[in-house]
Amino acid sequence: MYIDKISLKNFRNYRDETIEFSKDLNIIYGQNAQGKTNIIEAVFLCASGRSHRTSKDAELVNIDGTGFSILLELEKTEGRKNIGIEYERGKKKIVKINEVPVKKIGSLMGNLVAVIFSPEDILIIKEGPSQRRRFIDITLCQLKPSYFYDLQQYNKILLQRNALLKEIQFRRSLLDTLEVWDYKIAELSSRIMIARNEFINRLCEIAKRIHFNLTDGSESMEIKYSPSVGLHNLSDPAELKNEFIKQLSNTRASELKRCVTLIGPHRDDYEMVLNGLSLKMFGSQGQQRTSVLSLKLAEIEIIRSETDENPVLLLDDVMSELDFKRREFLLENIKNIQTFITCTDKDLFENRNFGDNLYIRVEAGRAYY
Template identity: 90%
Template sequence: MYIDKISLKNFRNYKDESIEFSKDLNIIYGQNAQGKTNIIEAVFLCASGRSHRTSKDAELVNIDGTGFSILLELKKAEGKKNIGIEYERGKKKIVKINEIPVKKIGNLMGNLLAVIFSPEDILIIKEGPSQRRRFIDITLCQLKPSYFYDLQQYNKILLQRNTLLKEIQNKRSLLDTLEVWDYKIAELSSRIMISRNEFIKRLCEISRRIHFKLTDGSETMEIKYSPSIDLHNLSDPLELTNEFVRQLNNVRASELRRCVTLIGPHR
């Protein structure tokens, strides 16, 4: 698989530009502030549906435009494929695959695999766990489309559960409904944490080999996943779900007092 061509209209500093790529190595070079990173950003946007630099699509629009469009043409073993992204200010972003709009952004995942390394990635090491979770989530969403749906559903249920915890303060009868949300969030949490744990183990294997060579065998690197709930070597989703429910029961009083979910993949 390789990118054959990308066309940009009113994207960042590009008003109307088409760029063709080699199927081998491509080097993008030029003076500062000429738009090199913007090209990389457009490619990553077509791979993941989001920018690696901003969460606001409006910031991607050229200063003289009202919206932007990207058309990326791929060549794969099974034939040609194109990915299109269109956005107008005040409207919802449209993603198309072979000219057909996709209903869910998850349908985009896996069509184009992209790994991006930028100066901001040092924050994965220097900043808090939220940056590391973001890195893992972005990677897994591309490798495993089902993970994207689990994460999307989890964030939705997390918001609803937190709202319920607040409402219980004024209406204690709602406390009985919390068990239903506990199981829903536990079920999704177990799948997300197992996927993250498997990914970290694989990442550790690769990183350890590379680091061993770089240090001429003098150092060993270790990467571990430390979620808010101890996995106890549990790899079965049902066992982990039940353990998660038990942990939620243990922190029930604290959650009701603070009106927020205290354990889960978000922490």
């Protein structure tokens, strides 16, 4: 799949701009704070329904506008498609596929599949579990709309269950109703955790091979899923659901005391290990960046095998973060993938031929060829 063009109206610092792309390598260059990353953000928004920089749609609106619109046109094996996103302050975001509004944001998933790699991705390793869950969830939501719906429903039920735990403090008669919510949350949890376990196992297998090659065999990387509750079987949904209900029962007293749900996918984590040691605790900055690169390349490989198409690759200001060897490894492994690279200096790419290279200079929210 590849993107032909994108039209931005009142999006960030773009007033009204249509930008056409090459199906190979697109180098988006210019000085800082001119709008390079905003293009990447708009593309990712069309793939996932969310920005990779903010959770507030209002922040995406041009300072002089009341709303924004994006129209992205792409080519897939199944034919041409367009994705439209419209937003007005104070109103719900509207998503359109081929000009037809979709009722649920989940209908967007899989139409455009994108992998994004930015300097902030090192937080996958350095920060808390929420960053690591987010990385997995974004990929799984794009690959499996059913996972997106399960996760969305789980988060709603989690809020309702937590509200009930608080209400029980004042109305003990509601205690018996907690069992109903236990069954609901257990069923969703079992599906989410099985999907995560399968994905992490596959990610580990591929990333381990890539990392071994990237480091000339000097480093061995492992990824270990750490669900929030000890479970014996992460492949049988029925068994997992029953086990989860038992664990909820065991934590009932603590949950009532703290008024929050203490176990479930919202507390999952996974650990990255390098040569037997925690990458977060003992890995150098360089080792952590290299490991994230291995993860992203593994993500591309998984998407390709699941969809029979290459994803769109978004590299937001990462080349300056990688040394020469890792830059070359990355560039050699993204051939035949439509790639968007933001940078301040295009000289790094002028002697490289990926087919139809396109250089786009961005200045004050305008694109020049």
